[in-house]
Amino acid sequence: MNHLDTKKKILIFIPAYNVxxxxxxxxxxxxxxxxxxxxxxxxxxxxxxxxxTTNEINRTLNDFDYKFEIYNTxxxxxxxxVQKFAFNxxxxxxxxxxxxxxxxxxxxxxxxxxxxxxxxxxxxxxFGSRMKSYKSAIKGGMPxxxxxxxxxxxxxxxLILGSKISEFHSGYRTFKVNSLNKIQFENxxxxxxxxxxxxxxxxxxxxxxxxxxxxxxxxxxxxxxxxIPYGIKVLISTxxxxxxx
Numbered sequence: 001m002n003h004l005d006t007k008k009k010i011l012i013f014i015p016a017y018n019v020x021x022x023x024x025x026x027x028x029x030x031x032x033x034x035x036x037x038x039x040x041x042x043x044x045x046x047x048x049x050x051x052x053t054t055n056e057i058n059r060t061l062n063d064f065d066y067k068f069e070i071y072n073t074x075x076x077x078x079x080x081x082v083q084k085f086a087f088n089x090x091x092x093x094x095x096x097x098x099x100x101x102x103x104x105x106x107x108x109x110x111x112x113x114x115x116x117x118x119x120x121x122x123x124x125x126x127f128g129s130r131m132k133s134y135k136s137a138i139k140g141g142m143p144x145x146x147x148x149x150x151x152x153x154x155x156x157x158x159l160i161l162g163s164k165i166s167e168f169h170s171g172y173r174t175f176k177v178n179s180l181n182k183i184q185f186e187n188x189x190x191x192x193x194x195x196x197x198x199x200x201x202x203x204x205x206x207x208x209x210x211x212x213x214x215x216x217x218x219x220x221x222x223x224x225x226x227x228i229p230y231g232i233k234v235l236i237s238t239x240x241x242x243x244x245x
Contacts, residue, residue, distance in 0.1 A: 008119060010034075011095040011177075012112070013043040013086035015079065016103035020052035026101065027060050029109040034116055041067045043089060044103070048076040053103075080194025087185055090177045099174045107172040111214050115174045124179035124207035128172030128214035140216025146227065153231055157196070157238045163203055166211050168196050168234070179207050192225050193233040200241045 012030070016023055027042070034040060044057055054072070061068055069089075077085060083100065090098040097119055101109060111128065118126045130137045131154065137147055154168050173195070183201040188194050202209055 007037065007039045008116070009039045009094070009096045010116065011041055011043055011086070011090045011093070011098045012101055013045065013083075013089070013098060014101050014103045015047060015082040015086075016044050016049065016053055016057065017047040017076070017082075018049045018051045018053060019103040019105075020049075020056045022105040023053060023056050023103045024060050024063075026103055026105050026109055027064055027066075030101075031110060031113055034113055035066065038116065041069060041093075041095075043069045043071065043086060045077075045082045045085060046070065046072045047078075047082050048073050078190035079192045080188055080197075081190040083194060083198075084185055084188070084190075087175075087180050090175075091181060095177050097174060098177055098180070100171065102171055106217060107170075108215055108217060111172070114212055114214075115172075118210055118212065119174070119176075121210065122208065123210040124176050125202060125209045126174045127167075127209055127211050128170050129167040129211040130170055130214060130216040131167040132211065132213040136213070137216045141218035142216050143218070149227060149231060153234055156235065160238050160242055161200065161203055163199075165199065165209070168199055170214070171195065172214055173198075182207065189233070189237070191233060192230050193237050196234045197237050197241075200238065204241070 014026065046053055046057060057070060061070070071085065086098060086100070099112065099115060101107065107128065115126050115128070130140070130142065131150060150167060150169050154165065157168050158165060182205055183198070185198060185201070188197040199209070
């Protein structure tokens with residue numbers, strides 16, 4: 001068998017909304033060795049940014065010799081909408097795995113090999129969890145209101161769903177593309193609680209999620225997530241799922 005046939009076909013998709021200060025750095029920090037061992041494409045979804053993100057994406061394309069695909073949305077899709085686009089892209093182009101890497105630098109690209117190394121272990125998704133180590137989350141600068149909010153929300157969600165997940169609210173996520181084919185995602189939210197709705201789908205379908213520890217980093221990135229509306233939407237989605245067949 002040709003060595004190329006044994007390489008995993010991986011899509012790294014990067015949601016990019018007003019990330020002019022971070023997008024170049026995020027791509028530059030992706031470990032180069034993963035490109036030698038896998039067939040990787042980077043899909044950057046520029047979600048109707050209003051800052052200098054477009055120019056920074058172009059600078060990134062010029063400076064890095066990776067296989068890129070750029071999609072510029074004609075309106076703001078939202079966090080969930082961008083993921084729906086990426087999921088459909090991964091399915092259509094027959095990727096084996098899809099990895100979401102945020103364009104704002106909140107999640108360390110250096111951790112990508114740790115996710116890829118777990119792809120052959122039979123899991124439908126591998127998620128990064130900041131809450132497998134509370135100490136690490138605090139040391140990484142997670143604000144206390146987010147720290148306690150995360151713990152409380154996750155505890156309530158586990159109680160409602162009968163699950164044992166350490167964190168529902170990490171955005172560092174990888175999926176087996178065949179498993180994305182088994183769930184409904186088109187009818188899910190375009191807002192940030194899309195992440196919770198996807199976990200609920202995985203739980204309902206009895207698909208296997210592996211959580212691995214990731215370091216927490218809070219720097220100067222701008223968060224577009226409003227904690228209280230987000231928490232309310234997450235709880236409503238979780239409670240509703242108990243009454244849906």
